[in-house]
Amino acid sequence: MRQLREVRLQSKAIKDITNGYPLILKDAIEPSTSEMDEGSLLHLVDKNGGYIATGYYGMQNKGIGWVLTRKEKEQIDKKFFAKKISEAVAKRANLYTSEDTTAFRVFNGEGDGIGGLTIDFFNGFYMVSWYSEGIYSFKEDIYQALDEVVNTRGVYEKLRFHTNGQYVGQDDYVSGEKGEFPLIILENKMKYAVDLNDGAMTGIFLDQRNVRKALHDHSNGKTVLNTFSYTGAFSVAAALGGSLGTTSVDLAKRSLPKTIEQFQVNDINHESQDIKVMNVFDYFSYAARHQLKFDIVVLDPPSFARTKKMTFSTAKDYPKLLKDALDITNEGGTIIASTNNASFNMKKFKTFIDKAFKEKNTRYKIIEEYQLPEDFTVPHNFPEFNYLKVVIIKVMN
Known part of the structure; x- marks a missing residue:
């Protein structure tokens, strides 16, 4: 069961988050985070308990978590993630139909409404990068949402939240077709070789x-x-x-x-x-x-x-x-x-x-x-x- 914590925001943070700032900084909240589990949902409130936003707790170098919604009744579930991914895909419609470019960013973290998560497209394959254990705890819902929104040839992932920021080698394959690498992608008609299963980097x-x-x-x-x-x-x-x-x-x-x-x-x-x-x-x-x-x-x-x-x-x-x-x-x-x-x-x-x-x-x-x-x-x-x-x-x- 996912933890739901009510967290009181400092007055300056209330103004920033109300104005659309997506990052939850450590000094933005009043109670200690020491007892929170990564991935806990944060019900962000003012000093009187008035609702400000809902976020998640996930430690990364930028802060302690990210705002997900400013709608009190909105549920953070597969439907929520599918909506966010669908909106992001729609914004990249021209890149999906391009004959000159077959690699681009599909979902850019906080810019598309979910800080700590990026999704890149490589000639039919998708690479999902996770920047904290907190966001990674939502992986089941997010992968199901991705499969609902797009036709994935194959999915790979990068876990970028290991000790001291160092990437730990692993098999990055998640689902679908296993890629034969190097995979050739186009960028403005130029060819580049990429490898989605070779450590932290892809080659471009x-x-x-x-x-x-x-x-x-x-x-x-x-x-x-x-x-x-x-x-x-x-x-x-x-x-x-x-x-x-x-x-x-x-x-x-x-x-x-x-x-x-x-x-x-x-x-x-x-x-x-x-x-x-x-x-x-x-x-x-x-x-x-x-x-x-x-x-x-x-x-x-x-x-x-x-x-x-x-x-x-x-x-x-x-x-x-x-x-x-x-x-x-x-x-x-x-x-x-x-x-x-x-x-x-x-x-x-x-x-x-x-x-x-x-x-x-x-x-x-x-x-x-x-x-x-x-x-x-x-x-x-x-x-x-x-x-x-x-x-x-x-x-x-």
Whole structure:
């Protein structure tokens, strides 16, 4: 039997939640949460017991749970989840009918009304990601709801709430057809290989779809450096866009075979491209020593990374990253600066860019900006949930 707890909200939290804020912060409630079970339903009330909203208790790095409804009589059951998923699917109707793109986000957590849950579509297969034990406790109702709303070729899942945020390897298959991997998906007519049963990652970050298209459209006749390249998705986009050559740099050893695979599924000779398995900052030094310069440099680092030599954080080290990139960018060239760090907004990100260029005594012009694509719905009036920030910068001198 699911626990139902009446929880009194602090006055500031009442205003925020009444105005549509979906996240329940730890300091938003008065009683202790120590005796609550993950997945408990929270009847959120004011100091007089007046109803505000219903949520669920689920610990994750953002808070202690999420608001599900502001209707006191609404039941949190299979019908509720089916309604939410159905509304989300309807919003993506144009993507479902696209012949050019066969991978996208179907359900984006709090943006579609259920924080802690995302659902992605990969050429008929669905991948459900769970961000707390609390939301995972609803899995039976949610999987049944998903089956009612869409025709699933097969379903896989990612449990992203293990110890210290580390993903624990497991068989991610849930139901339906078992996929044969790599599975080939299309994105703006470009092919990418994905694996839904290979740890935390799939092989592509779907939130960068519009940025990859922009790179594709601007790469003709250009040399391109793709740093923190992962499986080389940006490099593929550049090569298909007519790049003179791409260089992909990532520290992870598996980036080499994964990047080769991405080139191969697009019939690109990987030997004509440069793939380096090394620390990006070491590569900057290497390139500077060898007087290598590029027309386009892609910077898409993780929010935080630690190696034996150094610790990198986008919140404090992005200006240094940009300055190193400037040293190997041709005059009149382009830097694609990206971050998915949700702890600062676009305005703050632009101060990092300005700082780096001023310290290098170099003029610049911002020519394009991107945030999350349309399928990554964010809550209305709460831009802090739009975590992706991408700025395309022209180097002026």
